Amino acid sequence: MPTSLFIEHAANGLAFYLNGDLQFDTADEAIYHEHLVVPAIALAAQRFPDTPLRVLICGGGDGLAARDALRFPQVSEVVLVDYSAAVLELGRTVFKPYNQGSLTGESRSTLGADRVSVHTQEAFAFVTALPDACFHAVICDFTFPTALEDTQVYSREWFEQVARVLVSGGVMSTNGVSIERRTLGFWCLYQTVRSATLDAKPMQVGIPSFRRQGYGDWGFLLASKGAIDRSELEALVFPDNLQALSNDWIKVFHIRREMAELRQTVPLHTLASPCLLYYLLNPGAVTEPSKVLESIDFLDLQETETYFVETPNLLELDAIVHVWLEQLRQPDRTRLPNPLLPAQHHYHTPKMTEEGLGYARSLLGQIESDRLLTALLERAKELPPKLAQDLWQLKEKLRSGQPFTYVSEHTNELMIMLMVTLLMANTTTPDAVFAKGSYSSGGSSYGSSGDDENFGWLGFWTMVIGGVWLWNLSKRRDDQ
Structure with missing residues (x-):
């Protein structure tokens, strides 16, 4: 440079x-x-x-x-x-x-x-x-x-x-x-x-x-x-x-x-x-x-604690996903505090990062979970069996109003995966994913109720590919 x-x-x-x-x-x-x-x-x-x-x-x-x-x-x-x-x-x-x-x-x-x-x-x-x-x-x-x-x-x-x-x-x-x-x-x-x-x-x-x-x-x-x-x-x-x-x-x-x-x-x-x-x-x-x-x-302190090496490169997306999943299993955050959406460039100022996180929260807040899960389960045959099973479990939890604290560990991981892939899909193909609210462009306007075309095939396959990829990452981590 x-x-x-x-x-x-x-x-x-x-x-x-x-x-x-x-x-x-x-x-x-x-x-x-x-x-x-x-x-x-x-x-x-x-x-x-x-x-x-x-x-x-x-x-x-x-x-x-x-x-x-x-x-x-x-x-x-x-x-x-x-x-x-x-x-x-x-x-x-x-x-x-x-x-x-x-x-x-x-x-x-x-x-x-x-x-x-x-x-x-x-x-x-x-x-x-x-x-x-x-x-x-x-x-x-x-x-x-x-x-x-x-x-x-x-x-x-x-x-x-x-x-x-x-x-x-x-x-x-x-x-x-x-x-x-x-x-x-x-x-x-x-x-x-x-x-x-x-x-x-x-x-x-x-x-x-x-x-x-x-x-x-x-x-x-x-x-x-x-x-x-x-x-x-x-x-x-x-x-x-x-x-x-x-x-x-x-x-x-x-x-x-x-x-x-x-x-x-x-x-x-x-x-x-x-x-x-x-x-x-x-x-x-x-x-x-x-x-x-x-x-x-520190002049009175003689360090005896050991140091450790983190093997993944924390700026690579695979490693970031592993860190997110690890946080689910270590809620006390004894290692790697606050690994949210990582900045990867020096020009990402704290203000830009904060605004980016706010944008991500806004996107996630628009997700209509029940409608999303229904659409995914309609295509359950195209999903890995374990992925479909967890989706059914998650939908039942949402329907019965049970708090997420009682969701299984794998379903918890799946929730994170869905959020990540939805963000990825919205970044690459905006408004091709299930969301509340409306979208307008070029004079056309689409409401959320009854407009299943908003959830197009491109958005669906973006999420499926991302979800399967993230699921495989999780399984590889479990097999290690």
């Missing part, structure tokens, strides 16, 4: 957007970059005293992360790899006043940028080719993923490569996603880092410019080959002249309990079983803070 770069100039700085997403605003970018970089480098410096530190920065072509790494005199070398030549050029020119010349390669620059070597390459391939245990710290400063290929550098395979190139006791820090607005996505990333044998500590940071964009509080992960101890972090020594990190910075490891408790509900993200993008596109309901702002301090 083509990359769109946009710079918005202001009186005292600028804001940089990539494909419409804010990357940084110079008014408060120090909050982002200092939390991402400084604790990690300070921890590495503390663990490896009197050792020239080698630091790898993946992404960060704007040079701002490199600036903060170079604040440490102990850092002898920074290797930066970014795939975007255009962003790197901006880092050497337009952004130079803000990154203090970190990418210019001039020894006379403020921070001594001759310590930096820059590579224009995909980070995954670059890191895979590196030898083992060659860096004391790795900083991952990637953009928010908007396509499946973007999530490769958030996968377990990626973090395993990062762990491989770290020396024993080395430190990694990674930009996450919004812990407030993409809570499930953030915990998916957290579990993924943990699965790569790294001790991970989540950080929740408020960045005003991000909040104005609707991103909410941002999330980072500080991780290490070896446990991260509270006493280590409390003893860290930071460089002078920082703008954002204060004496009480360690509070960023306090995560609101209602958000933190969701971390065990999501799987980890792998190349074979990708799921991160699903959770970024389908964040679920945003949790509002409770009256009692109880939080979990």
Whole structure:
């Protein structure tokens, strides 16, 4: 996908957007970059005293992360790899006043940028080719993923490569996603880092410019080959002249309990079983803070719970159907919360998703169930026997007014299947399915009572094919 770069100039700085997403605003970018970089480098410096530190920065072509790494005199070398030549050029020119010349390669620059070597390459391939245990710290400063290929550098395979190139006791820090607005996505990333044998500590940071964009509080992960101890972090020594990190910075490891408790509900993200993008596109309901702002301090928490892999690709329709059916059997929703109608594109904003769900509810509300079942049962010979049997049972429940809570498990599944296929049929052939109300087009109007032609053969076969397909999915799941 083509990359769109946009710079918005202001009186005292600028804001940089990539494909419409804010990357940084110079008014408060120090909050982002200092939390991402400084604790990690300070921890590495503390663990490896009197050792020239080698630091790898993946992404960060704007040079701002490199600036903060170079604040440490102990850092002898920074290797930066970014795939975007255009962003790197901006880092050497337009952004130079803000990154203090970190990418210019001039020894006379403020921070001594001759310590930096820059590579224009995909980070995954670059890191895979590196030898083992060659860096004391790795900083991952990637953009928010908007396509499946973007999530490769958030996968377990990626973090395993990062762990491989770290020396024993080395430190990694990674930009996450919004812990407030993409809570499930953030915990998916957290579990993924943990699965790569790294001790991970989540950080929740408020960045005003991000909040104005609707991103909410941002999330980072500080991780290490070896446990991260509270006493280590409390003893860290930071460089002078920082703008954002204060004496009480360690509070960023306090995560609101209602958000933190969701971390065990999501799987980890792998190349074979990708799921991160699903959770970024389908964040679920945003949790509002409770009256009692109880939080979990992750520095006091030693995770013992296991992580799990979800084998289906949650952006594929087959997998979505399996998830819906699974929800019927797990009403407590202990896994995969709120898997309703999944968005599959980055341009599906929360408002668009909400409107889409409202449209779906409206369509389903127009279904005249008794008339639909009667028409289906008139063609029962054309349906699988089990499907027809369940339809008869469902019709009897509707006729006698029994609540659906007493419907058999298979009939419950069938109800979901019918709703899905009706939505599919209405999308492909509107008004070819049984519904209340009326339809008008081109000056013609059709009422619902007595107009069986509204339920045409095309709509019927769309539902039959979809129903049989969904039924087979259910049976395959039961046979596994």
